[in-house]
Amino acid sequence: MSKLHIDSVTKSYNNKVILSDIFISCKKGEIKGLIGRNGSGKSTLLKIVFGTEKPESKFVRIGNKVIKNISDGRNLINYLPQDNFLPNNISIKSLINLFLEKENRKIVLENENVKPLLNKKNQDLSGGERRIIEILLIIHSNAEFILLDEPFNGVSPIVRDYIIEYIKKMKSSKGYIITDHDYENVINLADKIVYLQNGYLKEIKDKSELVELGYMTKTTYNTVYN
Numbered sequence: 001m002s003k004l005h006i007d008s009v010t011k012s013y014n015n016k017v018i019l020s021d022i023f024i025s026c027k028k029g030e031i032k033g034l035i036g037r038n039g040s041g042k043s044t045l046l047k048i049v050f051g052t053e054k055p056e057s058k059f060v061r062i063g064n065k066v067i068k069n070i071s072d073g074r075n076l077i078n079y080l081p082q083d084n085f086l087p088n089n090i091s092i093k094s095l096i097n098l099f100l101e102k103e104n105r106k107i108v109l110e111n112e113n114v115k116p117l118l119n120k121k122n123q124d125l126s127g128g129e130r131r132i133i134e135i136l137l138i139i140h141s142n143a144e145f146i147l148l149d150e151p152f153n154g155v156s157p158i159v160r161d162y163i164i165e166y167i168k169k170m171k172s173s174k175g176y177i178i179t180d181h182d183y184e185n186v187i188n189l190a191d192k193i194v195y196l197q198n199g200y201l202k203e204i205k206d207k208s209e210l211v212e213l214g215y216m217t218k219t220t221y222n223t224v225y226n
């Protein structure tokens with residue numbers, strides 16, 4: 001079974017260590033939830049794994065293949081950035097044809113949420129509509145491992161639920177690392193939760209640890225979980 005193995009990730013900005021010798025792995029069929037306070041380095045970690053940010057050190061491997069840059073990871077790892085990444089002035093239909101391999105297009109072209117948008121241009125979509133298109137393009141790429149940076153950002157509850165169900169439906173064929181401030185849904189969706197703080201990753205075994213770690217107040221925890 002394929003496994004994404006990420007090791008020895010170290011990154012500093014302006015002499016401040018953001019990531020200190022990070023290790024994280026993900027198996028096919030597994031969803032890892034990555035949470036942490038604002039500025040803890042979650043996006044930086046995902047960008048480094050994908051290859052758009054340069055670290056001081058990293059070791060990324062899928063199966064026996066070492067991934068040193070974006071081209072090594074082509075068809076193996078894909079990444080949904082926090083911010084919109086699709087070009088403007090191009091119809092959604094053309095974007096689907098451009099981004100996806102032929103065999104993966106039909107399922108997206110025939111998706112009930114996508115169909116009404118096919119002839120619209122990217123810049124004419126609402127934020128939530130754009131996020132659905134972006135997520136579907138990433139999930140239906142040939143990549144075996146998917147990194148999702150704030151997939152629920154700016155989407156209404158109904159769209160968020162749709163995305164959650166969609167990821168669950170697609171779970172068996174891919175591995176996911178997901179980060180989002182919608183921690184409740186990340187926690188519900190993920191098989192394992194890791195918490196990033198002060199450059200280190202810690203596996204969360206019990207949600208109550210999130211209070212001890214200062215991620216949420218006891219009041220919020222009691223309101224949400226008790």
Ligand SMILES: Nc1ncnc2c1ncn2[C@@H]1O[C@H](COP(=O)(O)OP(=O)(O)OP(=O)(O)O)[C@@H](O)[C@H]1O
Pocket residue numbers: 013014018036037038039040041042043044045
């Ligand atoms: N290009 C950059 N130059 C300098 N500092 C940066 C740069 N990119 C990120 N940082 C800093 O690195 C830290 C981690 O940023 P990052 O975006 O990875 O955090 P995050 O956990 O994803 O935050 P959020 O949850 O707010 O999106 C922050 O303190 C940020 O200011």
